[in-house]
Amino acid sequence: MDVDQTDSALIAELRKDGRATFEALAGRVGLSRTAARARIQRLLDLGAIRIVGMVHPSVYGLHALGHVSLEISGPAMPIAEKIAAMEDAPFVSVVSGRFGVIAELRSPSMDTFASALDSLRALDGVRNVETGIYTAIVKDTHFPPGRLRPVELDAVDRHLLAALQLDGRAAFSDLAEKVRLSPGAVRARVLRLIDHGVVHVIGLVDTTVLGFTQACGFAVWVARPVDETVASIAQLAQVEYLASAVGRADIIGTLVGATRADVVSALDRLRQIPGVRKLETWSHLTLVKEKYDRSPLEPFPLH
Incomplete structure (x- = not known):
């Protein structure tokens, strides 16, 4: 799919604000309103981008969110596919490193979250599950920014x-x-x-369309207040996802790059951030599931 620099600039703007006017978008990328509209329509028709409203999980009654890392024995993909079938798991990936599978869970309560963890532990081939409960999602295109x-x-x-x-x-x-x-x-x-903060309208795009073919997850343990360190990490342009957590690590995130060199450079900068005491990384090898835009809400009848 041919995406030039102007297309990439439009996509970047729509990822920030999916409801930005054509006039505003045109001004930001140096096009006429007509040209901007035509390019955006082409990107939509090609499936390069979808513009949707991402609703805050709490609207669905989901209040317990966290990251799980699974040590496994045997093939990773069958385990990942079983986890992907769980409604509470919007994200599942087969990864390199100490863990074979990484997933995210979103559940109504800590009790149901714990029950989901028990289901993971019961899967054949799962030797250990480590959990990080999110205290705040700081950076995520799939999540309304700021606090609800x-x-x-x-x-x-x-x-x-x-x-x-x-x-x-x-x-x-x-x-x-x-x-x-x-x-x-x-x-x-x-x-x-x-x-x-109930909804965030964004352009959802496969990062490979923008040339970001390398994705690396990371966990950070800090030696100073978490908020200070996480704010500094969020400034790295390559960081696509970032959350503070309790449990497995203090900070969990994902960064992307066009090449492995980009990822290595970003990790080097991350290590130099004050407060970063320990860093663990993994490469995403196969994305099995990424579905944060849940089925549309069932509206109450209008009277």
């Missing part, structure tokens, strides 16, 4: 969220028809949902 602010969701809100999950760039006028409100009222509601 308290907000009551009514039937209209849920209809809007369901529509945005399917089409993050749906026009306010089209959304208004679905919920029988004025476009102005719908605009106010959508902006409120975004502002409160």
Whole structure:
């Protein structure tokens, strides 16, 4: 798939804000509005990018999130595929290093999270499971940025969220028809949902489209306040995912690069960050599952 520098720049902007106007996008990459719109439509038609609303896990009732690392004996793929079949596991990867499989769990409560861990331990070939419970997700294109602010969701809100999950760039006028409100009222509601961290409209893209073919996971143990160190790590451009945690490690993340040299360089910079006491890494060999955009919400009936 041919993606030039201008396409990559548009994709980068849409990954930050999937609802940015064509005028704004055109200005940021040096195109006319018409040219920007045509390029974005081409990227959508080719499947290079999908623009969707990523809803905060708590809206689904998911409050316990964490990272699991599995030491295994025997083939890794059959174990990874069994984990991928679990609804609570949105991310599963076969990796190199001490662990054979890495996964993420998102469960309604710590009790259900613990039950999911028991299911993992019971799988044939799993020798040990190490867990890191997330205390904050700091950097993730699949997760609304910032902290979720308290907000009551009514039937209209849920209809809007369901529509945005399917089409993050749906026009306010089209959304208004679905919920029988004025476009102005719908605009106010959508902006409120975004502002409160309930939904984040982004462009989802396969990083290989951008030339990022190397993915490396890492765990960090720190010798100073975690918030200080994690903030510094988040500044590294190659860091795609970053979370603070308790349990297996203090910080868990993923960085990507176009070449192995890019990854090595990023890891060298990470090691030099003040507070980094210990670093463990693994290479992602086969991505078995990455599905954070869950099925659209079932809206309450509109009255």
